[in-house]
Amino acid sequence: MNQALKPHFVSLKTIVEKLGGELISEDPACQVSRVGTLENAKADAISFVSQAKFLPQLATTQAGAVVLPIAYRDASTLPRIITENPYLYFARLSAFLNPPKPKTPGIHPSAVVAASVQCGERVSIGAHVFIGENVRLGHDVVIEPNCVIADHCHIGDNTHLMAQVTLYAHSQIGSRCILHSGVVIGADGFGIAVDQQRWVKVPQLGKVVLGDDVEVGANTTIDRGAIDDTIIEEGVKLDNLIQIAHNVHIGAHTAIAACTGIAGSARIGRWCRIGGSARIAGHIHIADGVEISATTFITKSITLTGTYSGGYPFEPNAQWRRTAVQIRHLDSLNKTVKTLEKRLAALERKVT
Amino acid sequence: MNQALKPHFVSLKTIVEKLGGELISEDPACQVSRVGTLENAKADAISFVSQAKFLPQLATTQAGAVVLPIAYRDASTLPRIITENPYLYFARLSAFLNPPKPKTPGIHPSAVVAASVQCGERVSIGAHVFIGENVRLGHDVVIEPNCVIADHCHIGDNTHLMAQVTLYAHSQIGSRCILHSGVVIGADGFGIAVDQQRWVKVPQLGKVVLGDDVEVGANTTIDRGAIDDTIIEEGVKLDNLIQIAHNVHIGAHTAIAACTGIAGSARIGRWCRIGGSARIAGHIHIADGVEISATTFITKSITLTGTYSGGYPFEPNAQWRRTAVQIRHLDSLNKTVKTLEKRLAALERKVT
């Protein structure tokens, strides 16, 4: 994980052979062993520029090489790799230089695993894990220490549960998923019916279904459906501390930043991008490809692709207090203006 | 939990004998084995309509039977049960058709339970659970795997801790409570006194007291009191990822949706309903029966029953940018209007 532990060098020539891109270097044998930021990289590291605003840092960086977009191919004299999308290139380069350390397969003796569990090949189950009845684990699944997997869950090939993940009964997790620590999948949705004297719990009988290649950030919660299922399609990426309520449906490849809350039965399209701390009301539909800015509260369905925003502007405290007063008087200000219009029109008629 | 595993059929006649309601059916022997949504139910399932907007789905549903409100008793020709509150009826019917599978009592050999723990009858303690000194567990308590219960906690009869719940020392949990995975009860409140050079921690000596029939959603946190206790009265329902700060007092049967934060020493009445991502400032009082809309930030005490809202409207991004500029100029707009009024009045005096 930490690059410091494995300093093996690779030449830029090998990198472009592997990952593509155009190499510009007086010394194609130039080697790097790690990735670095323009600010902190040393001669053993390769860095990148994806946005014009970072170009000035090229003048001072101590990186040994750099990845640049086509438009800025000559913005540096360093050994460099030219590519269309440097951020994507960098993601791949970083993965290439830092291959994940394979887990030793096996079940830790302290794990409690029901006899009915079906295990694929090369599965790794860590210390203090609990796995209930009739669970099915694909090949190369890794379950880190202290996870709890309740009865009847299915987990696809190559999926990785970090420490302390909880799956309630019947959860279905796709292949190549990553669930970070503290994630809770399949807890009861918030379904309560009001009786005269008290709340009555509505049994939550659906399950959670995660498609392939889903990543779920730390301490995020995804509730099981009330009757039908909560569905997160393939390639969805969820950040930390997100709440997904019962019967939400999230389309493939949608990405959602941290602290966002999505209320029950909301249906979100494919390839949406939702900023941090956004709120989506229950039972609404959001079209494919919609972008929602951070902190926006979406209260109605959105049928047209586009960017929608609702962050309230901040101000120095004294000014904010004055603004808040005006906001509470907006309705009366509007009436005042309407009255002024009428009085002015009357006066104009009189004078003309 | 998953209905598919236990398809035993029950006649509508048996259902109304058990749960009340009026049965309208040419075939009172008609049987169902599960509940379903209008959209996805098959002939073996009974569905329901609670709001007029779902009535059109009655035309196309494949459900074998349906629960309808009195006002729409003839909205379908399906075998049907007529009742005043279909959602409540459905909650009970669903519980009737899906009785919880009883846990086998006993203490898993991997659990670490202090010798001083007092256990009621039929208690179930799962794998890798830790229970500290002088803990008292009522009858029929279920502690799922990997929970941690610190010293001196009390847990009432029939309470169910899902996997990975943490109770700090001295926490008191009522009877028939459900605590979902990742819940943390009794962590230190955020009490810090400022010294010239650094923060000094204020010891958090109170505890958390949960009444009977409280449900707490996944990853919700309820902090212990600083000196006196944090109190959640009976029947309170909390959704996921909620923060309850030290010394908060929540009245009986109040329901709070996900991602809401309640600051220290706030006092919330009985039978309040608080929407998702709401924020309640510290030290304020909220009367009984108050409803707070999602994302609203309550900064002052509320003494009158009613609904209070403060969600900021979203707009397409370009329009939102213009609005945000205007909001920052609201104070000057207001002054402009006031000046216009004066000038207009002067002109009116002159002309008349």
Next chain:
Amino acid sequence: MNQALKPHFVSLKTIVEKLGGELISEDPACQVSRVGTLENAKADAISFVSQAKFLPQLATTQAGAVVLPIAYRDASTLPRIITENPYLYFARLSAFLNPPKPKTPGIHPSAVVAASVQCGERVSIGAHVFIGENVRLGHDVVIEPNCVIADHCHIGDNTHLMAQVTLYAHSQIGSRCILHSGVVIGADGFGIAVDQQRWVKVPQLGKVVLGDDVEVGANTTIDRGAIDDTIIEEGVKLDNLIQIAHNVHIGAHTAIAACTGIAGSARIGRWCRIGGSARIAGHIHIADGVEISATTFITKSITLTGTYSGGYPFEPNAQWRRTAVQIRHLDSLNKTVKTLEKRLAALERKVT
């Protein structure tokens, strides 16, 4: 933890000898055994007043003694201790009367601890803890049950991990830190590059570094850096359910209330105070000593010390609906007013 268990009395005289302050009492031998609130304290407890608004409660309190600020030294006839900062005094007094119960050192037999772990003296490791390879624990470290500490972590002297804390590999925790239950340190930051058809994960290679005397509230998440590290300097205090994204840098002694989210690469100064549910956008800088009010969304860098706010005002629902309409029409209202100004000016020219 709960005061009820250890009623040993201390005289006010001993307290002022230990902690300073001026004692005013007809009976300097007067003794207390605990701290209490003005409202609920009995004769065995000492209470305090830090703000003028609590003075009226002095008339009815049953406390045996009280801590008062210099300005109100005669606001009560109770035995009293006079000091400049009663809240700070109270924090120290409370710690003095409630010394933490020392943990018995040792490793619980159910813990799984790699042979390569280096342990300081008097370390306590609880049940079902997992500690990976090459971890270094300082002296007097306490690891409560069910924590997971991945490879290569370092934890400084006297640091206390409450139950169910997770440290990902390479996390560095300072001395005298407190990490509450459910905290996740070092999960992957939310780094994804867009390819034509899908998201590509950007490896998260940095780590998390926490300085000395940092406290982290329950279920808070701090992500590891993408390339460089996420850094939380000494004395920072974080409440519950906070999200700190990758490569954030928080200056020493900054305090952040619950439910706040800080986006990637934001840089926050020293001694800032950030209210609950605040949001800080990515890549911005906030100067030292800045105060941010609860629920404020900071979208731009702040270079001047001061208080900044952005909470949207709440209203009774009907009024809020009218306000929301006006907000959406603010731009057109502004245009109307500008037109009025022109028409009025024209009329004024005509009439004068």
